[in-house]
Amino acid sequence: MDVQRRRARQADVAKLAGVSQATVSAVVNGRGPETGIPEQTAQRVLEAVRQLGYAANPAARSLRGKRNRLLGVHTFESIFPVDQLDFYHEFLVGIEQQAVADGYDLVLFASTEDLDGRRRIYSDGMNRLALADGSVLLGVEPGSTELARLAAEGYPFVHIGRRTVPGTEIAWVGADYASAVREVVARLAALGHRRVAYVTGPDRMEVFLDKEAGYRAGCAEAGLPELMYVTSQLDPAWVDAAHAGGVTAVLAENEPLARQLVAALGERGMAAPADMSVVVLVTMTESGWSSLRIPRNEMGRSAVKTLTRILAGSEDPGDHRHLLPCGLPEDHMIGPPRS
């Protein structure tokens, strides 16, 4: 037996079986007796395959078939950041599950990270994503020029998180923040809260707008005033004003703001939820907060499903947008207003 033999090709199998390479191709691709290859020949070929340990070269196969069966996963931050471990992980779980189901492999784009830890789609003008048949885009990307360009090139991708880019029809899978936040406000109102404040950062991306819209809708439905506080750093003095103004519940857009809020409450001898109900809309990790449950796994799966639909030729943009329902917060830090 040769110790150092290179991988067997169909041509080698063909020679051993005394047929042509085309016949080998036909046999190994399962086009058996029903498509003109008699049982006997097929067996002879398969025996040769076994003897030589033949395994198809996926590169050649892909090349021939135009598609790689590779789906890209591009994150605008590090895929497995330590501080956001659970956050991205669940998306990936969903993405992987669906990829398995659909028979795709995944490419995690890691090579595109520049020195400040950001990841760009177009690094030195090259679109590395093009390596995959299509990609799922994940994470917070403030600008939209890269997305616009990607869309303009006709590259198939699905963005996780609702996203609108003027002039292009972007495929996305989003969480239905608006409904969820509206529902949270309704719940608080039902508990008796009459003044529910909303603290959010200055960012104007779709995710933030959606939550804000939900808050406004909830307030309108329950007849509550809109009490928005837009800041990237919660001023402890705001708590005094809010408290004095009769605010008994606060929705904090993110965890840092919520932490600052709870700290400020603590400094003033108050606690959540006794003195103030606190709901965080988005947390990076499982935690003791009352927060929305973002359907990350489902979003990951749905993104891949949408992508495969696009790759299969689906042209209907309406079919490329999906809002998935959020789970509502548990009651750790929600209670009735102090009477």
Add this chain to the structure above:
Amino acid sequence: MDVQRRRARQADVAKLAGVSQATVSAVVNGRGPETGIPEQTAQRVLEAVRQLGYAANPAARSLRGKRNRLLGVHTFESIFPVDQLDFYHEFLVGIEQQAVADGYDLVLFASTEDLDGRRRIYSDGMNRLALADGSVLLGVEPGSTELARLAAEGYPFVHIGRRTVPGTEIAWVGADYASAVREVVARLAALGHRRVAYVTGPDRMEVFLDKEAGYRAGCAEAGLPELMYVTSQLDPAWVDAAHAGGVTAVLAENEPLARQLVAALGERGMAAPADMSVVVLVTMTESGWSSLRIPRNEMGRSAVKTLTRILAGSEDPGDHRHLLPCGLPEDHMIGPPRS
């Protein structure tokens, strides 16, 4: 602007830049001014690349025998299994970090899963791994035929976990279980334990052998008797015998065995660590056990580093084997023997 244009090839770039495909190939492969292509032409080509969003087709490159800067990650189980979430995740974090550092993208092989949830390297006669320049193999694979075949074909890979396959020199990165377990035994002995039992499953893979060897070495050094109990299901009655025989500490190879042990202790009105110190060697998740800390992140990094070294042409097998130190268990369930 074309809405539906296919992926750009070098031929398209060539036409746009007014050069030949061969020239495009030369430029995009970095053979710049020093190898006969003047700055001006290179710029023209790169501009066309940029305009068309060109990225090399990895299948074509592979076929031609070139590198794709893709590293594969093959797991023998689902990469993100729900019940072992943290276990694999840390490896991946390390793998990704090193991939970023070295400028590689990662391919998670998900397409190779068969119906019973196992993943095979050679699925339906095709070695999909060949798409990547090399791969990191992860997870428990009982047989070694696939590994042997992969090695025989000269495919570059690094196995996470020490692995020996007769007749081939496999590259691996392992945890130094032997030293760690020896050290644990030494510690227990220092606390006054004179009879330390070892409960392990019937499996004979390297990881298990290493721990066993460490146990034996630790016992020998401390002058303790070897008290091995090999079972896949701990018989509660064993606890009576052990207790009667003066056993005051037990090393359990895995978490199920440890759980069974603690349950049996509980049924008998005993508790850990008061009545019996319990050390679990390997846990799937962070937990309240006293268990070894497997340097998963470091192992992931090291595996990628080793792989890149192999890809760079390193031939020295000694350079392809690395044992990384384990962290020793914390003292949750370890105490001095009941006097």
Add this chain to the structure above:
DNA sequence: TGATACCTCTGATTCGTATTAGTAATACAT
């Protein structure tokens, strides 16, 4: 002026597979 070297680029070929068009051989009908 012719020879030589060098620079810049191109045509043709290759990798392994899937597929298409087609060939040779036999069977059957007219």
Add this chain to the structure above:
DNA sequence: ATGTATTACTAATACGAATCAGAGGTATCA
């Protein structure tokens, strides 16, 4: 005998990128 179908294959080609052996052109020198 001639034409048509069927069976059982094969030769040739395309996929996209890399590479090799030059082809033209210009510069330099004798």
